[in-house]
Amino acid sequence: MMQRSARMKDVAMAAGVSVMTVSRAFKKDASVKQATRAAIMKAADELGYVYDSTAANLRSQKTDFVAVLIPSLNNANFADTVGGLAPILSDQGLQVLLGYTNYDIEEEERLVEQLLRRRPEAIVLTGGRHTARTRRLLQAAAIPVIETWDLPEDPVDRVVGFSNAAAMGMMVDHLVGQGHGRIAFIGGDTDGDTRGADRRRGFLSAMAAHGLDASRLIGAGRPPISMREGADAMVRLLDGYPGTEAVICISDLSAFGALTECARRGLSVPGDIVIAGFGAYEIADICVPRLTTIDPHPARIGQATAQMIIDVLTGRPAPPRIDVTPTLIVTESTAIGQG
Template sequence: MGNDRMPTMADIARKTGVSPMTVSRAFKSGSLINKDTRDAILQAAEELGYVFDSTASNLRSKKTDFIAVTIPSINNANFADTVGGLSEVLNARGFQILLGYTNYDVQEEERLIEQFLRRKPQAIAVTGGKHTRRARKLLENANVPVIETWDMPSEPIDHSVGFSNAEAVRSMVDHFVAVGYRRIAFIGGDASRDTRGSDRRLGFIAALHDHGLEASRLIDAGTPPISMREGANAMARLLVEFPDTEAVICVSDLSAFGALTECQRRGVNVPADMAIGGFGDYEIGAISVPSLTTINAHSRQIGARTGALILDLLDGKEHSRQVNILPELIVRESSR
């Protein structure tokens, strides 16, 4: 039967013949301690199965070692890439991410922000630039760097790293119009929940109006996140309600892939009878047949730039309030 208590610094001190204070210093980066002594202490800790508890040290310094992050979906490849890029940068400096999942619900985001602030994060990164009034007030008074990502808010709370979702979709509308499509539709979700999807929808409408085209072909695919199945169902409704549609822009590649499979199921040739565009540059869009025209939002770059910005702000460096990421239109086989 194993030992019923956790090993302590005192145990390591006895094993290595040094004081508990020396053991404590060995676990702190940048402390002035002899390399051989540090190595002996770390080796003893390994043998004893000791895990350094930073809680007491954090309480004394009034600093934690984590960055709070909210994302709307845990199974979205784009947001996973953003968290990956953020983690890679922050981990190099010893920071950890405390991740909160909002499920596209601003009320849940507000609750998470309050919970995070109770734990004294070093910084907070949130997805999007639209929040409840109380959430915005909490972030404004957080007294730590606040980064709004995946958006380009007109009045950022503190700093932002992202792009205009409306302008990103405009680039696809411009492409579709340039190659000859005129009757263009949009498939998206509940605009009250997915603010980035709502901005894409508004960008679609504005771009069509600027081209002198009507923008009434709007299909609501349901509550975000929009799945492949919901994209397929939305395409089925589009084909019934607007059978003369020539092209459709979907709020994401997942919904676009669903729309593509529904066209194939119904014998609608893509792109000869119906062009399809998505958003996000998911892997499935690159390998589908035909491959999907899409917009690459550079999601991992958003995370990496957010991480670098957080570190600079914690180091006291000055920064412009907004870091603009430029999405890239990728034209593939689903549009001519």
């Protein structure tokens, strides 16, 4: 016969308190003394009791979760953003519910609709480009909406991010300042990765501003771009555009792939060709030579987003937009006289 699960009144009896005190303890009510809360939690643990917040949430119209949509589960940058966001929200009793879009704005629309049915306290999106229906759903939701990793011209609500185009322009300016003119760009073949598309646009704009030829564009496949795809793209670049002096890759992973192809061919980096990436991944700092890259500060984006959500939900003043400025990190892969 199945054993009856422990109930809140069982915990109350074991701890010698009222049912209401148990309820307040699980809600982290400040009126419950620390010693009392400890006794309640000990009793609950011994009884195997799990607090069911469903009924309380129905009464209060609160769900205590924040929906966060990211394009990739294995991208260290997005993991760092969630890692910066989740602990701050958790301290306020809010939990993160992740959705995975796989760089597909149609999938983002489906997930947004599903998540809004569960009444999140707020929703966080990666990027500022969405379907028209997604925008309508978000605007009608009457909850804080934060777009991250971008600075959209027409935000849905609030924004924490940076201009991917400007960040790529910063890298072009660095390479041109090093004396390079024949610069190539390795990136995705589609606009599925809207931030990657903005980086390509930033490359084209910066090259034009310097009066340089920007035709060395090598597609590396659908996002996310892997090390293998970066290596394959480098094969096509070296074979199709001899004399290329510098290569900017859409990410550090693709840049590492490009670096390994140069090693296979006996090309010196940066002696024969220079390579730069994006993202400040761990691999950029440990490969040989270390990769010049751009640090978009993903954890800082997450932290600022979490604080913005808390401020809005608690009625404190919160700016509609927070710019998190990327940092150019120059190392051996573009350093003149090394390699």
